[in-house]
Amino acid sequence: MSDLKLAEYILQHVKAGGRIIEALNRISPMMAGGERYDTAVVGPFAMPWKHDAMFSMIYAQANAIERGAWGGFSVEPRAYILLKMAELALQCPAGDFVECGVFRGGTAFLAADVFAKAGAQGRFHLFDTFAGVPDADLTNEEKAARIGGSFGDVSVDETRGNLERFADFVEFHPGFVPDTFADAGIGQVRYAHIDINTGQATLACLEYLVPRLVDGAVVVLDDYGWPAYVDCKLVTDEYFSEQGLPGVIPLHTGQAIYIHRSNAERYLNF
Template sequence: MRSRSLLLAAAVVVSSQGKDTNLELERLSSASTRYWRANQQSYIESVKTCVIGEGRPTPTTNKQGDPSAPCQWDCYRRASMLEPLVADILVNGVAGDFVEAGVYRGGISVVMAALLRGAGVLGDNTRRMWLADSFAGLPNDLYTKRFAQTDAGRQAGHSSAEISHMQKRQRMSRQWGKGGHFTGSLETVKRSFDRCLLPMGSDSARSTAGRGDRAAPSGEVGGVHYLVGFFADTLPKSQISQIALLRADSDIFASIYETLDALYPRLSVGGYVVFDDWKLLQARASID
């Protein structure tokens, strides 16, 4: 079944709810197939094609895809697995907004917006989206040490040395930190929205990908809001009241813990948390 493989990334969330993973994935797959109409699916596919660019839809390795595209690394699967979750939320009327904590270039954010737009519910009076990121790379090692000394850090159950060791093992700081190769600016994210989030009814996002790249990006989409800064500074005081879906994609222990500490209490019954970085040691330690 096509959707089954796309849902495997949600298995951690499903199993943590005490449900039978296989049955729940089958239920979500079936619900998604019934929910999305052909015109909606065509629109969503066009947006996914745009954010992937020239990258492979189903890569056989974790190598970087199209370096100029809004999304990298196994993007088709990561984007597609949101479809059944969004469908389930909308069918069951789960209250709340949609949040991505850790945005990079905005590729997955654009697809999430396309899902809500395709369903006709993206807007300040319906379903809002919140995109949280420093837009300047990951916090440095000093931030991690300071985090361990905060109340949240002490409750996390790992010392500063343990957290730093996990981070160094993954060599995160140099690649993802401020000025690193993988820093995604707010301008870059807004440009991704301009480039790929076309009006509903269009199926030619990829053909328009090159237009307007030299102009200052607008990135202004009704219902989409940006939270700029480190999570400890932005998430606790944000105007997010209820959350239907939270996608955590910030890689390091401190950032993921701060995300869950601030936002998990706002998750609605029946909502979902998607952990993009479960494969990383420090991410699993933070979630556990």
């Protein structure tokens, strides 16, 4: 049922004296692979990214940077979550921001805008080849999915230009992750966005960043729930399990979030 038809259906129901919740309960769920998916329980009504004027303005600017690479449906809710997580990270008294997987700088732009508006102290470190996903260290599945070489239509100068207004706190670390971590000299971290698409690089980011997280720090893993990037999920789950840390919280956007507590215990395994 399209959004418009759904709205029409609900309106008719309400006009006839019914309640919205009754109408929603009657909308038939979708069946796929024997699983029931409730298509319209909150979806059409809970899209805060469509109703937040401040977000829409920043998103439009980030979207322009991406030169059409961002599809609204799949990126807009993720961008909204990212922005909210950056705000949450600023509740930590200190620590740098880090992004691994920057491309043209769209998601870095969102977090940098939050950082700048808050007048935050610290640096925002950006790690990427700025020449696309390298072929090194790919699993057979990643090779089959042709991840290597993607996101190559960019240069460090282009991304630097896109983030020029944040030049006083943004630091570029162009090159291969994890090699570029060695000289980065990062101390404490309160916000990390990992959007690097491959399993080995995701693991390297976690190994470098998690020990540097301050109490309350936020990590957003963009690739966690995407079938094409399943290796990112596998290494993430294994890493947190091996470290005895609480796992990440998977979101319906495909992202996963992790909020670091210095004295954390594992989540209960329901």
